[in-house]
Amino acid sequence: MNTKQFLAHTMLASLLYLPISAKAQSTSCDTCSQLSTLNTSAQTISTNTATTTTELYSILELLTNALFSELPSLGNTQVALTNINNAQNSSFNAQQTLLHDVEKAYQGSSSTNATLSNNYQAIFKNYLLKEDGSATSFDANNTSIAALYVNPSIPGYYSPEQQEAARNYIMLASGAAMSTAQAPGSWLTDKIDDKDPDPGKKSVRSVVSAYYTYSAIQSAITDNFAYIYGLNTPQPLIDGPLENYSGGSTISESGLFTYIASQKIENPKWYEEIGSMGMWGLLKEQTVLLGSCFLMLSRIEEDLRRILIMNSVQTTMTLTTLQSTSQALANMPDLKKF
Numbered sequence: 001m002n003t004k005q006f007l008a009h010t011m012l013a014s015l016l017y018l019p020i021s022a023k024a025q026s027t028s029c030d031t032c033s034q035l036s037t038l039n040t041s042a043q044t045i046s047t048n049t050a051t052t053t054t055e056l057y058s059i060l061e062l063l064t065n066a067l068f069s070e071l072p073s074l075g076n077t078q079v080a081l082t083n084i085n086n087a088q089n090s091s092f093n094a095q096q097t098l099l100h101d102v103e104k105a106y107q108g109s110s111s112t113n114a115t116l117s118n119n120y121q122a123i124f125k126n127y128l129l130k131e132d133g134s135a136t137s138f139d140a141n142n143t144s145i146a147a148l149y150v151n152p153s154i155p156g157y158y159s160p161e162q163q164e165a166a167r168n169y170i171m172l173a174s175g176a177a178m179s180t181a182q183a184p185g186s187w188l189t190d191k192i193d194d195k196d197p198d199p200g201k202k203s204v205r206s207v208v209s210a211y212y213t214y215s216a217i218q219s220a221i222t223d224n225f226a227y228i229y230g231l232n233t234p235q236p237l238i239d240g241p242l243e244n245y246s247g248g249s250t251i252s253e254s255g256l257f258t259y260i261a262s263q264k265i266e267n268p269k270w271y272e273e274i275g276s277m278g279m280w281g282l283l284k285e286q287t288v289l290l291g292s293c294f295l296m297l298s299r300i301e302e303d304l305r306r307i308l309i310m311n312s313v314q315t316t317m318t319l320t321t322l323q324s325t326s327q328a329l330a331n332m333p334d335l336k337k338f
Contacts, residue, residue: 095230157252
């Protein structure tokens with residue numbers, strides 16, 4: 001920049017910074033006075049520029065911290081969140097395994113009642129009457145639906161004893177312990193033929209149809225029991241212990257949701273930390289919570305489907321019962337004459 005350009009810029013700056021009175025006086029000053037004023041103004045501009053630059057850097061630093069501050073370490077909830085999908089898969093597998101076990105026990109054997117006898121012994125002797133099988137050791141708590149649940153305030157899962165109790169309760173409540181239903185097999189020797197007027201064959205057909213109908217209905221009921229069982233079944237899902245979680249690397253699906261809730265929504269410290277959190281940290285917290293909400297909504301959708309199934313099953317049971325009652329009444333000798 002040459003002298004003329006410097007003077008031009010300096011004069012312009014001085015006009016901006018000088019008071020109005022100074023500007024007015026400068027028109028009547030001689031050349032020396034004007035140069036002195038311009039020099040003072042130039043020093044003022046330099047000082048103001050340095051101060052302004054410092055302030056801008058300070059503002060920029062504050063904005064950067066607000067936008068890009070790191071998320072405080074309050075429980076490894078993001079790790080827990082990413083493991084929920086694995087937990088749901090494992091939960092479903094545990095549910096299906098138990099469901100098939102109970103259905104098999106409910107149906108029993110087509111040639112012998114050994115399966116039913118074994119189920120009875122396992123549940124009534126070892127579960128209800130304890131190991132010695134005495135009536136005096138009967139535990140009424142073992143017939144409660146509470147056997148399916150765990151403490152909702154602890155991110156845990158079934159202990160081995162609770163897991164066995166839950167399985168036995170499901171067997172008992174589903175009728176697998178004492179059901180006399182047997183799958184059609186060796187006892188079904190007559191060929192079923194709609195054109196054959198033999199009433200014995202019609203009776204067999206009725207029994208077989210009823211068996212499969214009630215087995216299908218029982219399956220839906222047992223599946224709901226198994227669903228709860230699967231949610232609380234321990235699964236080895238996480239490599240290394242979760243922060244603030246003493247359960248090691250084993251946890252259930254319901255336990256994961258409880259863990260996230262206990263580290264966030266139910267934790268007073270979390271509210272203190274988000275109060276001093278930057279925008280970027282808040283966005284990450286929001287992402288974690290929205291992800292949890294989506295997973296919970298998917299479970300609510302699953303529950304709604306189960307409610308719909310059970311409503312339909314109840315209607316089916318009602319219609320089946322009415323049909324059986326109507327047939328029984330129609331076959332009564334005293335009613336046929338009417």
